[in-house]
Amino acid sequence: EVQLVESGGGLVQAGGSLRLSCAASGFTFVDYSIGWFRQAPGKEREGVSGIINSDGRTYYHDSVKGRFTISSDNSKNTVYLQMNSLKPEDTAVYYCAADADPPLNWRLPSWFTSWGQGTQVTVSV
Numbered sequence: 001e002v003q004l005v006e007s008g009g010g011l012v013q014a015g016g017s018l019r020l021s022c023a024a025s026g027f028t029f030v031d032y033s034i035g036w037f038r039q040a041p042g043k044e045r046e047g048v049s050g051i052i053n054s055d056g057r058t059y060y061h062d063s064v065k066g067r068f069t070i071s072s073d074n075s076k077n078t079v080y081l082q083m084n085s086l087k088p089e090d091t092a093v094y095y096c097a098a099d100a101d102p103p104l105n106w107r108l109p110s111w112f113t114s115w116g117q118g119t120q121v122t123v124s125v
Helices: none
Strands: 002-008 012-013 019-026 034-040 046-052 059-061 068-073 078-083 090-098 119-124
Touching: 002 090, 012 034, 019 090, 019 119, 034 078, 046 068, 046 078, 059 078
Parallel strands: 012 119
Antiparallel strands: 002 019, 019 078, 034 046, 034 090, 046 059, 068 078, 090 119
């Protein structure tokens, strides 16, 4: 059974940093693509970053480029999202998702079959 568990969310002031973790189990981690999504109240879930574990290729939404960094530790079956220079508009529930096939569109949740429960990130002004 595929399981994804996010952690690391919290409350931070604008300009601050957080590091999210996504611990995975139940599948061959190195063969999967992992995406980070976020959903703010009243908005659709959107992909903000992703990584193809087999070759390390990464994706970033334009809104987070230069501020967020995704990385993967295949020995720990964990993907990290380092978030720097956080802005109030980054406030959302952040989810990690996994799929055996790299998505054609990292922004669309429908490409991913397995999801974590989410972790809240709140950025205050």
